[in-house]
Amino acid sequence: MVETLNGLKQDETFDVVVIGAGGAGMSAALFAAIDGARVLLVESTDYVGGTTAYSAGTTWIPDSMHGPSINPDDSSANAEAFLRRAVGERSSEALRRAFLQAGPRAVAHIEANSEVKYRARPFHPDYLSELEGSTLRGRALEPLAFDGRKLGKAFALIRPPIPEFTVLGGMMVDRDDVGHLLNMTKSFKSLRHAVKLLARHGRDRISWPRGTRLVMGNALIGRLLHSLLARNVTVLVKTKLESLHTGRTGNVDGIALSQNGQRRQIAVTGGVILASGGFNRHAQKRRAMLPGVDPSWCPGAPGHTGTAHDLALAIGARYGEGALSNAFWAPVSVRKRSDGTTAVFPHFMMDRGKPGMVVVNKEGRRFLNENTSYHLFGIAMQEANRKVPSVPAYLVTDAEGLRKYGLGMVRPGGKGLQPFVADGYLTSADTLAGLAAKLNIDPAGLTDSVARINEYAKTGVDPDFQRGTTDYQRANGDANWTGPNPCLGPIGQAPFYAVRLYPGDIGAATGLVSDDTARVLNRADQPIGGLYACGNDMQSVMGGVYPGPGITLGPGLAFAYLAGRDAAARANAAPTPMVSSAQPDSTQHRAKEKITG
Known part of the structure; x- marks a missing residue:
């Protein structure tokens, strides 16, 4: 009671x-x-x-x-x-x-x-x-x-x-729902799942302030x-x-x-x-x-x-x-909402570990394995920051990476980007040098880092940080990727995009x-x-x-x-x-x- x-x-x-x-x-x-x-x-x-x-x-x-x-x-x-x-x-x-x-x-x-x-x-x-x-x-x-x-x-x-x-x-979705929603135009099974979700949510919104189908942590509570x-x-x-x-x-x-x-x-x-x-x-x-x-x-x-x-x-x-x-950690990106509150988005698995993504510091250089666990990622950011400014770090991708995987609060598909660009959450440029200039980071470092990633994508081997070498890391890559390493892909299709990452404490x-x-x-x-x-x-x-x-x-x-x-x-x-x-x-x-x- x-x-x-x-x-x-x-x-x-x-x-x-x-x-x-x-x-x-x-x-x-x-x-x-x-x-x-x-x-x-x-x-x-x-x-x-x-x-x-x-x-x-x-x-x-x-x-x-x-x-x-x-x-x-x-x-x-x-x-x-x-x-x-x-x-x-x-x-x-x-x-x-x-x-x-x-x-x-x-x-x-x-x-x-x-x-x-x-x-x-x-x-x-x-x-x-x-x-x-x-x-x-x-x-x-x-x-x-x-x-x-x-x-x-x-x-x-x-x-x-x-x-x-x-x-x-206010419609909650879990890991399985996301897959079905992304594949609803390619699979009848996914389409049927998506239609059921949408119909349920539509009925909910007649009588409830948000969806009543609770999943994940909300379901447990x-x-x-x-x-x-x-x-x-x-x-x-x-x-x-x-x-x-x-x-x-x-x-x-x-x-x-x-x-x-x-x-x-x-x-x-x-x-x-x-x-x-x-x-x-x-x-x-x-x-x-x-x-x-x-x-x-x-x-x-x-x-x-x-x-x-x-x-x-x-x-x-x-x-x-x-x-x-x-504390326990995760890399997060931050954006002001229209109501004045702050949205803090943890980058657990949906973007940073996918092919065509790279994380760099102020010098435009990689300093960690993008596919490491979110806890070790947050710790690595803080340790690196003691030597070279690495907070914020910059998660960089190209047009294809954004379309396929999204970028933080920007959902996959590559649509509706203007509000994110306008408020500074998402930075965009037609060239890597232009992106670096907008981010105020070293353009030569960023260009070199991307060139290295593109070479590693061909071989599937990351000699700098051993990205994609464990089962956990590979699980957070793209299982449908056709390259030799599901965590490594090229970055080259303009325009280029970035969001700023910060170490966010997710628990004591x-x-x-x-x-x-x-x-x-x-x-x-x-x-x-x-x-x-x-x-x-x-x-x-x-x-x-x-x-x-x-x-x-x-x-x-x-x-x-x-x-x-x-x-x-x-x-x-x-x-x-x-x-x-x-x-x-x-x-x-x-x-x-x-x-x-």
């Missing part, structure tokens, strides 16, 4: 309180509710879903119930060995093992007891596919599409996807919200966490919340689970941990202010150390140190009773490395499972709380209620 803070009594008691309604927080609340806990889910923004709602919803869970149908040869042992090679000492091996053990159980438990349903993506390689123990398929799960109409008025609570990732005024409401979990939006209360033993036993000038003290018997999304929009922490990275480059949802971290650190929690990076990797049950640890490595962390509030079990698709949502789900169930069990074992003098009888009665669903 969706409440206002006014609807709760002073000193009202809940078994479990979850701070943050992204994918991890909603999952933790659901797991606790499945186990019979009375749960309060608190979200600071207007919407539930967090950055998960913007994402593809991919969840990396090796050895799940869905994996064998796609890859019967994979195992948890393979995944453990892979992570040992990929992550090494950047995170605790015991914590990684806890993730690998809990992940499959979390998937089975949530599917058996809720509306949340997954399937294994048929082909979705681990990003570090060159390492032994990696796989091409079976570990990456995606949520099944969800009919948002089932939510009724609560549909409005779901954070809408990034507008630039939708078509026709829709399924979680539907399941939470079915179990009578209390949901508060636009509500701030003001303080964490500790009793005489130092355990967290209550919180203070505020909403529209109202304030409430809430008693907690089982635990408070922090899943607020990380530190990324905390001004001071951002300057210290992500120096030189403008917050306007962050494509994440607005809720991860780090407020919950300040409160946890004040009662003895600490941040983890030793990660490869404090540094978070609160926690144990293998997601309990937050103090400076003496002892659990702070009643305090848990999951999602990006928890120190990355991947140590700031990005070894595969969905390595934030996967651990988010696994440790939500561990935290939610442990907090629910703790509440069940707790003695009946003292009755507040301000609320005789009613608080004690409500503390004993259980929602069993």
Whole structure:
């Protein structure tokens, strides 16, 4: 049930309180509710879903119930060995093992007891596919599409996807839909699929503000919200966490919340689970941990202010150390929308790794492998920028590349370019020298870089950066490319185009140190009773490395499972709380209620 803070009594008691309604927080609340806990889910923004709602919803869970149908040869042992090679000492091996053990159980438990349903993506390689123990398929799960109409008025609570990732005024499309839409004039199967999508969207727009066929991250959030409401979990939006209360033993036993000038003290018997999304929009922490990275480059949802971290650190929690990076990264391009807001577009896979694309710095020179993972791409930009200006970098293509693959927010087809050129998002020129002049980069460097790429396209070998040499890289090329390397193609058909790329932080990797049950640890490595962390509030079990698709949502789900169930069990074992003098009888009665669903 969706409440206002006014609807709760002073000193009202809940078994479990979850701070943050992204994918991890909603999952933790659901797991606790499945186990019979009375749960309060608190979200600071207007919407539930967090950055998960913007994402593809991919969840990396090796050895799940869905994996064998796609890859019967994979195992948890393979995944453990892979992570040992990929992550090494950047995170605790015991914590990684806890993730690998809990992940499959979390998937089975949530599917058996809720509306949340997954399937294994048929082909979705681990990003570090060159390492032994990696796989091409079976570990990456995606949520099944969800009919948002089932939510009724609560549909409005779901954070809408990034507008630039939708078509026709709010119609969501996933990886398969994009392929069908691009091939609808070439294949009857694709035409039939496209017609069904368009007809459904047309009916939706009669009664709904956007399409109700939810896919990817929006589908996951829709399924979680539907399941939470079915179990009578209390949901508060636009509500701030003001303080964490500790009793005489130092355990967290209550919180203070505020909403529209109202304030409430809430008693907690089982635990408070922090899943607020990380530190990324905390001004001071951002300057210290992500120096030189403008917050306007962050494509994440607005809720991860780090407020919950300040409160946890004040009662003895600490941040983890030793990660490869404090954040996870993607190259992004930025454009002002007509309403004055800023569109931040992550370049995950649709353009930069395709044939006929090249990325250069201020000197017009290549400085990285365009097909590397988006995380390593973002890190490489920042490292290169210390020597040669490489932020922004410039993603360059020709008329054929733009037509076939698009360029950031410019969709494939090569039509409707004028608005993008007029506002400076897209730069165009009839020659490479002219393009360099408009970008204010070295024309000789750009001309030489393109000449080299054109030679490498003939041989299929990139001696400078080994582009297209791993299964992951080749998977993000063009499977229909007729050249020797699906990632390398010539650039030569005028006009030429470019967009500016910046390193965008897509999530926190540094978070609160926690144990293998997601309990937050103090400076003496002892659990702070009643305090848990999951999602990006928890120190990355991947140590700031990005070894595969969905390595934030996967651990988010696994440790939500561990935290939610442990907090629910703790509440069940707790003695009946003292009755507040301000609320005789009613608080004690409500503390004993259980929602069993």
